[in-house]
Amino acid sequence: MSRSHVSRRDFFKRTATGAAVLALGATRSIASRLDPFTFGLCADVHQDVMHDATERMAVFVRAMNERQASFIAQLGDFCIPKEGNRRFLDTFHSFEGPHYHVLGNHDTDSDNLTKSGYSQKETRAFWGMPGNYYSFVHGGIRFIVLDGNDRPEDWGTDYPRHIGEPQRQWLDAELTRTEEPVVVLSHQGAEHPEGIDNGATVRSILEKANRNAGFQRVLACFSGHHHLNYYTEVGSIPYVQVNSMSYFWVGEECQNFAYPAHIHAANPMLEFTAPYRDPLWTTVTVDPAAGEIHIEGRTSVWAGASPEELGYQSPPSRRRGMSPRVDERILDFTAPA
Numbered sequence: 051m052s053r054s055h056v057s058r059r060d061f062f063k064r065t066a067t068g069a070a071v072l073a074l075g076a077t078r079s080i081a082s083r084l085d086p087f088t089f090g091l092c093a094d095v096h097q098d099v100m101h102d103a104t105e106r107m108a109v110f111v112r113a114m115n116e117r118q119a120s121f122i123a124q125l126g127d128f129c130i131p132k133e134g135n136r137r138f139l140d141t142f143h144s145f146e147g148p149h150y151h152v153l154g155n156h157d158t159d160s161d162n163l164t165k166s167g168y169s170q171k172e173t174r175a176f177w178g179m180p181g182n183y184y185s186f187v188h189g190g191i192r193f194i195v196l197d198g199n200d201r202p203e204d205w206g207t208d209y210p211r212h213i214g215e216p217q218r219q220w221l222d223a224e225l226t227r228t229e230e231p232v233v234v235l236s237h238q239g240a241e242h243p244e245g246i247d248n249g250a251t252v253r254s255i256l257e258k259a260n261r262n263a264g265f266q267r268v269l270a271c272f273s274g275h276h277h278l279n280y281y282t283e284v285g286s287i288p289y290v291q292v293n294s295m296s297y298f299w300v301g302e303e304c305q306n307f308a309y310p311a312h313i314h315a316a317n318p319m320l321e322f323t324a325p326y327r328d329p330l331w332t333t334v335t336v337d338p339a340a341g342e343i344h345i346e347g348r349t350s351v352w353a354g355a356s357p358e359e360l361g362y363q364s365p366p367s368r369r370r371g372m373s374p375r376v377d378e379r380i381l382d383f384t385a386p387a
Contacts, residue, residue, distance in 0.1 A: 081384055084231070084338035085189035090114040090122040091235075092331040093274025094294035097129035097138045098159065101309065101317045104138045106295055106329035111145045117333060120188055121147050123195075125274035125292055126154025126237030131168050131176030132161050139177065150186065151177045153197050154237040154275065155209040170199070183217055185224055189336060191269070192230040194221065198238035198246045198275075211238045211247050218255060225259040225267075231383075232259070232268045239273035241282055241289040257285040269383050270343055272334075280371030281379055290345060293330050293376050297323035300362045308354025324360065325353040326374040341384025350374040 092110055097103040114122050122145050129135040143149055153170060160167040170182060182197035200214035213221075225232065239245035240252045256268045270288045277294040300306060305321045307314055314321050328350035335344040352374055357364070364372060 081338045081341050083190050084336060086335070086337055086339070087120040087189040088117060088333060088335045089188070090117070090119045090331060090333050091125060091272060091292050092122070092295045092329075093125035093237075093292040094127040094154070094277055094296065095124065095129070096127055096156070096294070096296050097135055098156070098161070099317065099319045099323065100296040100325070101313050101320060103129075103296060104141055107138060107141045109329050110295070110331050111141060113331075114333070115146050119145075119147065119333065121145075121150060123150040123193075123235055124152065125235060125272065126152045127156045127274065127294075128154060128177070130157060130159050130161055131173045135176075143178075148186075148188075150193070150195065150235070151179045152195055152235055152237050152274075153179070153182055153199055155199055155211065183220065187230060190230060190338075191336065192224075192228055192232050194224060194232055194234050196221070196234060196236040196252075198236050198240075202247070211245065213246055213248060213252050218251065221252070222255050222258075225255065226262075231266075232256075234268065234271040236271065236273045238275045239289060239291060240271060241284045242273075242276055242291070245273065245275065253285055253287070256287055260286065266383055270381055276368070276371075278368060278371030279373050279375055279377055281377070288381050290379065290381075291371060292332055293371075293373075294326070295329045295331055297325040298357055298372060298374075300324050300357050300360055304357070304360040304362045306354055306360055308352075324355065324357045324362070326350040327353040330374070330376050332376050341382060343381040343383065345376075345379040345381070347378030348376045 095103050095107060124142065129138055157173050158168045158170055183195055185192055185194045196213060197217060198211050198213055200212045200217060201210045202212045240249035246252055259267050268287050270290060272290050272292055274292050276291055277298045278291050279293040280291045282289050299322065301322055306324055307321055308325050330348050330350060333346040337344060357372060
C-alpha cells in the first residue's frame with residue numbers, strides 16, 4: 051500500500067503564519083462538511099472486444115450493491131451504442147443507485163455494420179448521459195466529468211485526445227462558481243504523455259483552483275484509457291490511473307490465444323490482448339474524519355501469457371504500471387505542510 055501525503059507547501063505562496071493557519075482552517079472546515087461515503091470505479095471494460103465483459107460487469111455491480119456504494123462510474127471505453135450491447139449496459143444500470151458515464155475514444159467505433167462509426171450523440175443517448183462533460187455533487191464533493199475526445203484544429207486521422215476551448219472555459223467557470231472540493235473523472239489522463247494532448251493547460255486550470263482557494267481544493271483526478279496501474283502527483287494534485295477491468299493491449303505484433311479457439315473466432319480482437327483472469331476495479335472511500343481518500347486494491351493474474359512472455363516491447367510511457375492489479379492507496383488531503 052502506498053500512502054501519498056498531499057502537501058500544503060505548494061499552495062501557500064505567502065509566508066505569514068496567520069495566512070497559513072487561515073488556509074489550513076479552511077481545509078479542515080471543508081473536511082468537516084463532507085459526508086463519509088464509498089463509490090465504485092471501473093475503466094476500459096471494452097464490451098466490444100472482451101468476450102465475457104457482461105459477466106465481469108455483473109461481478110462488479112454485485113460487489114458494489116453488497117458494499118452499498120453510494121454510486122458507480124465507468125471511465126470510458128465501455129461499449130458502442132448498438133442494440134447487441136443492451137444486456138451489458140443493463141447490467142451496469144442494474145446497480146441499486148446512481149451510475150455515471152465518461153466517454154472514451156472507442157465508444158463511437160464502427161461495428162462493421164456502421165462503417166463510419168457512431169456519433170457521440172448516439173452513444174450519449176444509448177447510455178443516458180446528460181452531456182459530453184458535466185458535474186454532479188455527492189457527499190459534499192463536486193465530481194467533474196471531462197471529455198478528452200474534442201478535436202483540435204490540427205486533428206488528423208488518429209483518435210483525438212484533446213479538451214477544447216469551450217470545455218476548458220466550462221471547467222474554469224465550474225471551479226469558479228462553486229466551492230465544494232473537487233474530484234475529476236476523465237478517460238484519458240491529463241498527466242500522461244499519451245493522455246490528453248493539452249494536459250498541461252488542463253492541469254493549470256486545476257492548479258489555479260487550488261491557489262485561489264488557498265488550499266487543496268482538487269482532491270484527486272481519476273482516469274482510465276492507458277490500461278495501467280499507477281499513481282503520480284503533478285502540481286500537488288494526485289492523478290490515479292484505474293486499470294482496465296479486462297486486459298492490457300499488446301497489439302498485432304503479439305498474438306495471444308488465451309482462450310479456446312471458438313471464443314477467439316467469435317471475438318477476433320481478443321487475440322491482441324493480454325487478458326486479466328478476474329475483473330479489476332476499485333472501490334473508493336472518502337473518510338473526512340481522517341482526511342483521507344482510500345483507494346482499495348484488487349489483484350488478478352494474466353489469463354494466458356503475460357505481455358513479457360509474448361515479447362511485448364514496452365515503450366517508456368508503459369514501463370510502470372503494466373500489471374493485472376489495482377494497488378491500494380491512501381490520499382491524505384489534510385496533512386499540514
